[in-house]
Amino acid sequence: MTAAGCAALLALGPVGCGAEEDPDAGTNGLASLTPAEIEEQATAAAAEARAVRVSGTVITEGESFRLDMRLGEEGGFGEVSAEGGATFELLRVGEDLYMKADAAFWESEGIPEELDSDPAETLEGRYVRVAPDDPAYAQLSGFTDMEVLFDHLLTLDGEREVAEDRGEVDGAQTVTVLADGGAGGRLDVALIGEPYPLLLQRPGEAGELQLSDWNEDFELRAPEDDQILDYGDELVE
Numbered sequence: 312m313t314a315a316g317c318a319a320l321l322a323l324g325p326v327g328c329g330a331e332e333d334p335d336a337g338t339n340g341l342a343s344l345t346p347a348e349i350e351e352q353a354t355a356a357a358a359e360a361r362a363v364r365v366s367g368t369v370i371t372e373g374e375s376f377r378l379d380m381r382l383g384e385e386g387g388f389g390e391v392s393a394e395g396g397a398t399f400e401l402l403r404v405g406e407d408l409y410m411k412a413d414a415a416f417w418e419s420e421g422i423p424e425e426l427d428s429d430p431a432e433t434l435e436g437r438y439v440r441v442a443p444d445d446p447a448y449a450q451l452s453g454f455t456d457m458e459v460l461f462d463h464l465l466t467l468d469g470e471r472e473v474a475e476d477r478g479e480v481d482g483a484q485t486v487t488v489l490a491d492g493g494a495g496g497r498l499d500v501a502l503i504g505e506p507y508p509l510l511l512q513r514p515g516e517a518g519e520l521q522l523s524d525w526n527e528d529f530e531l532r533a534p535e536d537d538q539i540l541d542y543g544d545e546l547v548e
Contacts (some may be wrong), residue, residue, distance in 0.1 A: 338484070338502040346471030346488045353500040353508045357461050360507070360525050365460060367520035369513070378520070380454060381529050387455035388531065402438065403455035404533045408448060409438040438534045440541040468514040469495030477502065480509040481523065490514065 335342050341349050357363070362383040369376045380389030386403035393399075399412035417434050441448050453459045469491025478485040478499045485499040491514075499510040511520045 339504060339506055341500060341502055341506050342473075342477070342486045346473050349473065349486060349488050349500055349506070350467070350471065350498065352506040353498065354461075354465060356506045357465060357508055357522075358458075360457075362524070362526055362528060363457060363522055364524040364527075365520055365522055368518040369464065369520065370517045375518070376454075378454065381524070382455065382457040382460070383529065383531060384457070386531050387457065389454075391454055401451060401455050402534070403452055404531055406443065407533060408441040408443075408452050408455070409534060409539065410441055410451060411436070411438045434540065438539045440539055442541075464513065464520060465498075465508060465511060466514070467496040467498060478510075480521065483509060485509055 341352065344352070362381070364379075364381050366379045367377075369378060375394040377392035378389065380387050380391075380401075385405055388400070388402040390398060390400050397412070397416045399410055399416055402409045402411075412434070413436075441451060453463070467488065467490035472489050472492075474487035474489055476487075478487045480499050484502045486502050488498045488500065490496045493512075494514070496514040497510075497512040498508055501507045501509055505525070507525045508522050511522070513519065
């Protein structure tokens with residue numbers, strides 16, 4: 312091709328004639344930042360979001376939990392499975408926290424004396440209101456609180472570096488921050504659009520969480536009165 316031909320093509324865009332394609336073209340530019348800057352932007356984006364879905368496994372204080380929660384500014388709902396198979400649903404609307412589980416869960420955890428009846432008839436399929444002064448309230452409500460979960464879970468431990476290869480989470484291209492070579496955790500952050508964290512591998516093999524449906528609205532509504540049991544101040548004797 313002649314020099315004139317090259318000049319004509321270059322006028323239309325950086326193609327051919329030895330022009331190099333920018334690997335970060337169309338991205339949010341995170342890949343050119345330091346690990347600390349990437350982590351900072353991901354944390355800031357998460358803090359400003361109004362909704363997210365969190366799913367995966369968390370291991371804390373020797374206990375393993377499987378989460379699938381939809382979280383928003385006014386509360387959240389979803390399912391938590393504890394180690395050993397106990398599964399329960401949580402729903403929080405504002406300060407009001409509700410829990411629903413099957414009879415097997417209540418039989419394993421202990422039945423409040425106030426209910427003094429067959430749990431399969433009394434509790435199964437119905438929501439129990441968890442009183443704010445119940446010792447269980449703080450732990451259970453944390454699963455429904457976006458800010459609390461991010462403060463406790465979006466953490467890495469050790470010297471940070473950016474992985475050479477780009478990652479991918481559910482088809483979304485990511486840049487990966489590694490801590491202590493991966494032993495201190497791994498955070499995959501979106502390279503397109505807002506720099507949301509999309510996948511977190513927690514330090515010390517303490518679980519893996521996927522974060523999706525950022526800013527997707529969902530309905531949050533308290534149960535009907537006839538679906539709720541309110542027995543007092545303590546959830547489990």
